[in-house]
Amino acid sequence: MTDMPQLSAAALDLDAIATFTGRVVVFVGEDGKLDQAARRVNRLTKGALERCVAGDAFSKLKPGDSVSLAYPTGVAATGVQVIRLERRPSVAQARKAGGAIGKGLGKGGALVLAGTLNHAAEVALGAALRAYRYSEMRSEEAPEQGDITCMVSKPDDLTAALSGIEALAGGVYFTRDLVNKPANVLTTQTFADLLEANAKLGLKVEVLEEPDLEKLGMNLLLGVGVGSETPTKVVVMEWNGGGDEPPLALIGKGVVFDTGGISLKPGAGMEDMTMDMGGAGVVSGVMQALAARKAKANVVGLVGLVENMPDGRAQRPGDVVTSMKGDTVEVINTDAEGRLVLADVMWYAADRFKPVGMIDLATLTGAIIVALGHENAGVFSNDDAFCAAFLKAAEAEDEGAWRMPLGEGYKKLLKSDIADVKNIGGRWGGSVTAAEFLHRFVPEDMPWIHLDIAGVAKPLGETTLAPKGATGWGVLALDRMIRDTYEG
């Protein structure tokens, strides 16, 4: 799995600035004033910093953006990165500034002269997140990354904050690694193995195998996997850091590859379906983060791991399958498989754990990308207060989330001629009919949120805090929601 750069805090040591051989980072606000450390950098570089700050390029920067001086004379550093940031930035601005540090992080590491900057820990989080590189599939050695040292006025406070930051970033790294892995490497088996290894953090991890799932009657889930050689599994991860209260349940779609099955997808772009386990990836990352920071809450994460393949034994369009709940489902399109996976796992989660609420995550529909692009995940819920708590957390973490409707009219579109329900609702409102299908597998009165992350799990290019590839969207928002709602 991908290593994170070391984060550490240190007291301000002006003499260390001249001899540091990596990148030196300074922050300058709109007024152009230099703090003590920046003045030292300026003096050592014979005024280069001042000239930079007085220049055009600097004046055009938005908060959190930067310009760099390469190999300035007077210091041993490979460069001085000058970040435009006020002393009291917003959390998002501080993380963005960190993102600039992480993006440019090289072998020599970074010496971040943060001084009395507010939210230095958020800068470190942004740097750690943006420093992520997925390189395990390349034959050449991964480019080395040095450590990130923040020199601040209160190093002990920052040191204390950094352990929480590392737990969170570690969760995001785990999610990204899972989502970035190709499907021949991340099979249901290797996925389950990686989750079992996380028992070392104090998580209780249990793997349900096909015979267990048959006994439970999870035929919707099993039906998706019958065409594949890799066995269908459900992994249950429990974190019991709270009292005796019932847990929050997180449920993830873990389709390790989605060919569409007999309703085969077109070839162009099919390789993107390695990310169809994104929901399970986020659930796994959140559970890891909760355990790593020893959260004072009870949370259970369940992931349905399965591969959707065409085969002589594969499920056919028109097949009717009985769910664990007992409802019969007419499978009109075998490519609408995510909802079949989630339906049984959600029902099982509710039945076994009697949770206070359920949140499912899935790369469920192309239709949510048509609606919201790559900026926002679709949020569907049967409970306004529960939903508001999530939206607030997502907003605070700057993870795009937009509420979408549910309703009888959409639900009607799922009427089957021969069974209780069919698995697709036709061309229009595809993300909503998918959500209404799931709704059917939520017990009455159970607060529930469905997050359709098809557009945000792995967008087309880089984002502020992630290189091109998996983002880990949702790990930060869910961790915050758990902290704010269940750890008070």
Ligand code: BES
């Ligand atoms: N995994 C896909 C959804 C998806 C599409 C995720 C693009 C990420 C990017 C899902 O299983 C699927 O195939 N959905 C179909 C549903 C349709 C058959 C009703 C879709 O969106 O086309």
Ligand code: MN
């Ligand atoms: Mn599909």
Ligand code: ZN
């Ligand atoms: Zn899918």
